[in-house]
Amino acid sequence: MASSLKSKMKYHVFLSFRGEDVRNNFLGHLYRALDQKGIYTYVDSEELRKGEQIVPTLMKAIDESQIAIIVFSKDYASSWWCLEELVKIIDCKKERDLMVFPLFYKVEPGELRTPRGSYRDALVKHESKYGKDSKEVKRWEKALSDASYLSGWPLKDG
Template identity: 40%
Template sequence: MAPEPSYAAYLSFSETGNIGQTFVSHLHGALKQEGIYTFKDDRNQDRGISFSKDSSRAIEESQIIVVVFCENFVLSKDCLDEVVKIMDCRKLLKKIVIPIFYDVEPSEVRRQRNNLAEAFADDSENDDEIGRSERVKRWRDALNEAGNISGFDLRKTHDGNEAECIEHIVKEIVSKLRSEEVAGERQKYVEFGSKFLSERVIGFTRSAASPFPLCVPVFFFVTIYII
């Protein structure tokens, strides 16, 4: 069962290349202006601070997860582990994932070309542990899945104008959150209705609202013979 949402959105990104201080920071600010409570992990992955339990829990407790892929994303193994977690939550907890391809093509993420391919090759060559190859496989599978999700290719959106792209992304997130809220309210009514009906039908002894037995009308049919 999915935990109750604590955050409206979660931002996944790599600090490599200072993208967190530029594009991601501007996106985070725009989300805050819309009143969207967003988890942004400001740890510096370049300094070896590992993917934290707080981040893992925040992913599980967020309604929407935004992953910002950049050219150097794969250089952070913590980011790759995070993507694996995100894809697991998408599958198991039905989380909405929105990928943003900042300076890479979706096909590069899917196929791990260029810098991605080189980084995977280096990691595979230095395979000192039995579990290393399995970890690399999880990375590949997660990136392939993420690269196939419909998202935003910034270089092909609004002619690469970041301000306009951010505005577009925020509108999309707001729209999805509203859809989730409507669906959530609808589900509550469905669950309430199902519970009420099951209590009425299963042993029509008591209803959810009343401690008294339900009144069940009984009809007697009498046949009168005339002689």
């Protein structure tokens, strides 16, 4: 079974991030460092081809990855897209033991666990759009909480 799972894997790493926060600085450095080590990394700006359906392509890339690195930044939760990726990543962790490594980029894990600051603000906006007791927002809150309990790296400055 393990060999059949390995043969399905296309990427070593899937990077989940909020583009506006980190794409043109931290993420570029991380991607280059992984690439220089020969680590085949899925990042949408490099792998997503024009004309492809975005959501199914991203979900498939997560399925085909051995590791997911989630870069939690200030505005990560403001994107329903990032939150959907996060739910998929957490599901894959539970279903097939996907290795998940969170990077807390200028945020604390507690901001995800008990949403506060920009994470609380983002969830309130999602609630106003989808409804206070919507299934989507509940799934996102649960995924954020689950991810906040994973051992990760705090990145404050530099």
